[in-house]
Amino acid sequence: GEQVEQRPPHLSVREGDSAIIICTYTDSATAYFSWYKQEAGAGLQLLMSVLSNVDRKEEQGLTVLLNKKDKRLSLNLTAAHPGDSAVYFCAAPKTNYNVLYFGSGTKLTVEP
Amino acid sequence: EAAVTQSPRSKVAVTGGKVTLSCHQTNNHDYMYWYRQDTGHGLRLIHYSYVADSTEKGDIPDGYKASRPSQENFSLILELASLSQTAVYFCASKDRGSAETLYFGSGTRLTVL
Numbered sequence: 001g002e003q004v005e006q007r008p009p010h011l012s013v014r015e016g017d018s019a020i021i022i023c024t025y026t027d028s029a030t031a032y033f034s035w036y037k038q039e040a041g042a043g044l045q046l047l048m049s050v051l052s053n054v055d056r057k058e059e060q061g062l063t064v065l066l067n068k069k070d071k072r073l074s075l076n077l078t079a080a081h082p083g084d085s086a087v088y089f090c091a092a093p094k095t096n097y098n099v100l101y102f103g104s105g106t107k108l109t110v111e112p
Numbered sequence: 113e114a115a116v117t118q119s120p121r122s123k124v125a126v127t128g129g130k131v132t133l134s135c136h137q138t139n140n141h142d143y144m145y146w147y148r149q150d151t152g153h154g155l156r157l158i159h160y161s162y163v164a165d166s167t168e169k170g171d172i173p174d175g176y177k178a179s180r181p182s183q184e185n186f187s188l189i190l191e192l193a194s195l196s197q198t199a200v201y202f203c204a205s206k207d208r209g210s211a212e213t214l215y216f217g218s219g220t221r222l223t224v225l
Contacts, residue, residue, distance in 0.1 A: 006154070034212045043116070043202055043216030044155075089154060091212075098143055098162065098206065099170070100214060104154035 003027075004092050006103030014111055019077040021106045023090035028071065030092050034100070035064065035075050038087040047075075047088075080110045115139065118203050118217035125224050131190040133220050135203030143206040144186040145214065146170075146178060148199045155202065161186055162208070193224045 003026040013019045025033070032051045036044040050057045050064050050073075057064045063076040077084055090103040115138045125131045137144065143162050147155040157170030159178035167178040175197060177189040190197055200221050204214040 032212055036214075041218070043204070043218050044214070045216070046213050049212040093212070098208070099145075099157065099160060100212075101157075102147075102155040 004090055004101055004103045006090055006106060008106060009104065010107050010109075012109045012111065013080055015081055016079050019080045019084070019108055019110070021075045021088050021090070021108070023073045023103050025071050025073065025092055027092075028068065032093065033064075033066065033073050034091040035062075036089045036091060036102075038089065038105075040086070044089060077108070080108070082110045082112055084108060085110045116203055116205050116215050116217040118201075118220050120220060121218065122221040123223070125190075125193045125222065127194060127224055129193050131193050131197075131222065131224075133188040133190075133201055133203075133222070135186045135188075135217060136184055137186075137203075137205040137215070138184065139205050139207070139215060140183070141205035141215070142183070142208040144180065145204045145206070146176070146186070146188045147202045147204065148172065149202060149219070150199050158188065158201075193222075195224050198222060198224045 006023045034049040035047040037047050038044045065074045087105045087107050089105050091100045117136045119134045145160040146158045149155050156172050158176050159167050161167045161180040164180050164183050179187045200219045202219045203217040206214050
């Protein structure tokens with residue numbers, strides 16, 4: 001089944017800077033990947049999903065890149081602001097597409 | 113708006129005691145999940161269910177039981193709570209027709225003393 005490794009565990013950037021979070025995966029047959037955001041004291045919320053046949057997807061200041069050769073998925077928050085401070089998780093489905101496997105999370109802090 | 117409600121929000125339990133965590137969804141979703149969150153481990157799947165009166169084991173089911181008495185309700189039961197089960201527990205639901213979107217509750221912080 002799929003294994004997902006996420007880094008870094010902690011990331012601190014200044015307001016307006018970019019923040020990049022990376023996940024590597026093992027199963028080249030994975031159909032899609034997702035990014036979730038967890039704000040303090042709350043559950044996770046879906047940010048964006050990308051199908052495995054997509055190399056790049058942009059939405060509302062977020063860019064997801066999928067490098068299938070290196071089995072690497074990245075989330076880039078361009079021009080981060082303090083409201084982006086949260087824990088971010090990548091996720092991929094297991095062989096059973098109704099079960100998600102989550103990365104270990106990245107705590108992002110955006111300082112004013 | 114999809115809604116998943118967990119209760120209690122926090123709980124302190126004694127070692128060896130029984131703990132029941134409850135989850136209720138109003139999404140009319142088929143799938144429900146229990147995840148555990150520990151620092152540095154992300155979320156790990158304990159049990160899940162795709163239909164009432166049936167549950168499936170996840171990656172770390174030992175020490176936990178699950179119950180799905182109806183489509184809306186999904187409980188996690190710790191028959192003999194242990195110190196190692198101190199964690200934050202999240203319930204989530206998913207529509208059968210949606211491949212990637214899980215809707216999460218706000219979590220239950222369980223402390224076992």
